[in-house]
Amino acid sequence: MNLTTELELPVILPGVSRDDSCVQRLVAGLQDMEGVSRVHIREGSDEALGTLCIHYDPEIVSLQRVREVAASVGIELGDRYGHLFLELGSAVHARKARTIAAQVQAVPGVIEATTSPAGGISIEYERAKTGEAELRAKLEALGVAQEPPSPRGDLKDQHEGHDHKDRQDPGHSHGGTLGGNSELIFSLACGLLLIVGFAIEKLGLTQTPWIPTAFYVAAYVFGGWFTLGEAIGNIKLKRFEIDTLMLVAAAGAAALGAWAEGALLLFLFSLGHALEHYAMGRAKRAIEALAKLAPETARVLRNGQVVEVQVESLIPGDVVVVRPNDRMPADGFVIKGASSVDQAPVTGESIPVDKLAVNDAALARDRPDSVVMESRVFAGTINGSGALEVEVTRRSGESALARVVKMVSEAETRKSPTQRFTDKFERVFVPAVLILAVLLLFSWIVIDEPFRDSFYRAMAVLVAASPCALAIATPSAVLAGIARAARGGVLIKGGAPLEELGMVRAIAFDKTGTLTEGKPRITDIKVMQGTTEQELLHVAVAVEALSDHPLAAAIVRDGNTRLGDGPVMVATDLANFAGRGVQAKVNGIDVWIGKAEMFGNDGIGALSAGAESAIEELRNAGRTTMAVRLGDRDLGVIGLMDTPRPEAREALDKLRRLGIQRMIMISGDHQTVAQAVATDVGLNEAWGNLMPDDKVKAIRQLKETERVAMVGDGVNDAPAMASASVGIAMGA
CATH class of the missing domain: 3.40.50.1000 (HAD superfamily/HAD-like)
Known part of the structure; x- marks a missing residue:
């Protein structure tokens, strides 16, 4: 009989992604253990990185032995393999990033180096052969600035000497006389020169044959400028890509006198790379925007005084003061105060969540992950109308928001099987075609023919072997699909997502x-016997007009719509029961509006059976409920929902x-x-x-x-x- 034990991956392999090759090595190592029938990864219930599931025969191997071996293999893998993720500080375009990854992968001991569209590089290496210091030194030698993933993405220190306006891109490139759009400008110049040369040639605007050729040559220069530099760097690394073949094919087309065709090929490729560079910039800015949801500074209690510090300096145990409508600077738990917090930026909850102080701060400090959600707060979420004192439980780089940024960055470095196949195919196909072309170039030695004929045949084979049809047809089809989608209001980043x-x-x-509108609306109104919907709404709108809670705003907005024009009641003396509801006076009579939990406590009478039944019915239907009481009479219950x-x-x-x-x-x-x-x-x-x-x-x-x-x-x-x-x- 087989039994099953589950081990959390973060415990066995700390800091390693679930998709990392070390996880597969761990599975393979345990699979060979005597008495173990199956090892696989199952999604864990508490950890983002999943759970290791081990099926074993207790008559052959004990549970303790299984766990000991798993821990031992995990330690061995952790000691043997290292993982490093860095952000490339400069605005490195996609092809340059791939070249950098190839150069890093050439370092002895590096197993794999991959880059993301947002400019991150993920490196897996053997610790015995290289280390983090050597890898950083290699990147510095390549002229690449690097930094650990930032929890905020604040790039202001990278651009000293000038300020960025609010709408400027802080991740822009300072290199090149034409700025970050140099490649796109060169590509468009190539296309313009190609069109002019083609028009002169086909329309017979001149009798001088070299004039259109001059335009084609200029188009070659602009279209191949950036690609040539990358190709030379790749060849030095013994790395062959389709771009290299395209350059040689364009040169072959020129040798055959087909200048226009070669220029067209270079234009299409340069335009594709320029757009790829633009998409990479968009990806960088998107990730930076995620990180910037957290504020730059926090108000910390130090020796009884409130001091403003950078969020990066916060440590677990610090107490921060969060004012109404401020963003939370760090993950933590509430130790004083009550408020409603908009958690939509991090959790996606449509309605603000009421937060209350923990009952036992010492217990919460010892076991922060066990704190109930009613007392936990996350960096980047927005405080409501109440001031809070929050004890920090994680550094800024370890917050839920920072983990979101890291997950996005690392996910973009993972290559799909198709991408891996394409890379392998290029490394074989391109040199094979080039070798064949060289052999044909010397065929005149074997075949009795002039060198000119052998050269012509070699160039013809080179051009024919190049994937020109795909190079021209694929970008055209992709551009057509992207343009059609854009007319419908859909922006597609490139050909890969389209495919x-x-x-x-x-x-x-x-x-x-x-799927919803993103804001709560009144969906149901349950009135008690002897009460009308109009009476309930008049009272509720009058009281909630004094509150700034999002649910209060929804009741006022939708309540006024339902009531239409007419006399309006006026409420006074608003008092908040944080996290539960409000109390006010209408025509001198006390009014209570709030959750069911507000009633029956603090001297407030319990709800009637009819009101409790209505609340239960609405909650089972997924509604947020607000009970309304006027004096000693329950008027009814309002149900709200993000519709x-x-x-x-x-x-x-x-x-x-x-x-x-x-x-x-x-x-x-x-x-x-x-x-x-x-x-x-x-x-x-x-x-x-x-x-x-x-x-x-x-x-x-x-x-x-x-x-x-x-x-x-x-x-x-x-x-x-x-x-x-x-x-x-x-x-x-």
Whole structure:
């Protein structure tokens, strides 16, 4: 009989991604153990990096021995292999980044080096052969600035000597006389010169044959300027790419007198690379925008005084003061005060969450991960109307927001199987074609023919062997698809996402702001006997008009719409019961509006049976409830919910008709709320209570069986979108 034990990967391999090759080495090492029948990775319930599942026979090997061996193998792997992720500080374009990765991978001991579109480099190496210091020195020798992933992405120190305006890109390149758009300008100049030369030649605007040729030669210079430099660097590294073949093919076309065709080829390739560079800049700015959700400074209590410090200097145990409407500077728990906190940027919850102080600060300090959500706060979330004192539990680089940034950055460095195959194919195909061309160049020695004929044949084979049809047809098809999508309001980053979209068979949707409008609305009103809806709304609107809570704003907005024009009641003497509700006076009579938990405590009478029944019914339907009491009489209950977009159901029906076989909602909201919205829009599956790392696990689970797209609109969705086959950002 086999038993199963589960071990958390972060415990065995600290700091190693679930997709890292060390995990596969761990699995392989344990699989060979006597008495172990199967080892695999299962998504963990608490950790973003998953769980190791070991099936073993207790009659052959004990549980203690299995755990000892797993720990031993993990320590051995940790001692043998190192992992380093750095951000390339300068605005390095995509081809340069690939060349840098190739040069780093050539360092003895480096197993793999990959780069992301956002300018990050991920390196796996053997500690016995090289180390972090040597790798950093190598990057410095290559003229590349590097830095650890920043929790904020604040680049102001990288650009001393001038200021950036609010709308400037802090990650821009200072190199080159034409700035960061040099490659795009050169590409457009190549295209313009090509068009002019072609027009002169075909329209017979001159009798001098060398004039159109001069324009073609100039187009060659502009189109091949950047590619030539990269090709020379790659050849020195014995690295062959299609670009190298394209350059040689363009030279061959010129040798055959086909100047226009060669210039067209260089224009298409240079334009493609320029757009790739632009997309890389967009990716860098997107990740920087994620990091900048956290504030730069925090107000810390030191010796009874409030001192403003940089968030990077915060350490666990510091107490920060968070003023109303400020962003949380760090992860932690509330030790004093009460407020509602908008967690949508991190968790995706559509309605602000009420936060209260912990009952036992010492226990929370010893076990910060066990603190209830009602007292936990996250960096980057937005405080409501109450002041809070928060004890920091993680440094800025270890916060939930920093983990989101890191997950996105690392996900973009992972190559797909298709990318890996293409890289291997290029390394074999390009030199093979070049060698064949050289052999044909000397065929006149074997065949009795002039050297001119052998040269012509070698050039013809070189041009024919180059993937010119793909080089021309593929960019044209991609550009046509991207342009058509843009006219419909969809911006596609390039050909790879476009290709992946055609193979997607499952789509995961975020709830808040994607399938819903992103703001609460009144959906239900349950009135008690002897009360009218108008009376309840008049009282509720009058009281909530004095409050700045998001739910109060929803009640006032929708309540006024339902009431229409007419006399308005006036409330006075507002008092807040933080996290529970409010009290005020209307016409001298006390009014209470709040959660069910507010009633029956602190001298406030309990709710009637009818009101409690209405609250239970609405909560089961996924509504947020607010009970309304006037004097000693319960007027009724208001149900609020982030309502679905009117067009959501129709859009999902169209996707089904297009062949999408499975659609799932994944949300940070409560399961009942997520299920209620899913039912409204026609989805059968809804997964709620998901933090950003939980969404990543959900996407990986879906990817095990099919290609999946992730649709979202918030920071909390970014890691899941980066992990999906295709990420789709609403309103980006």
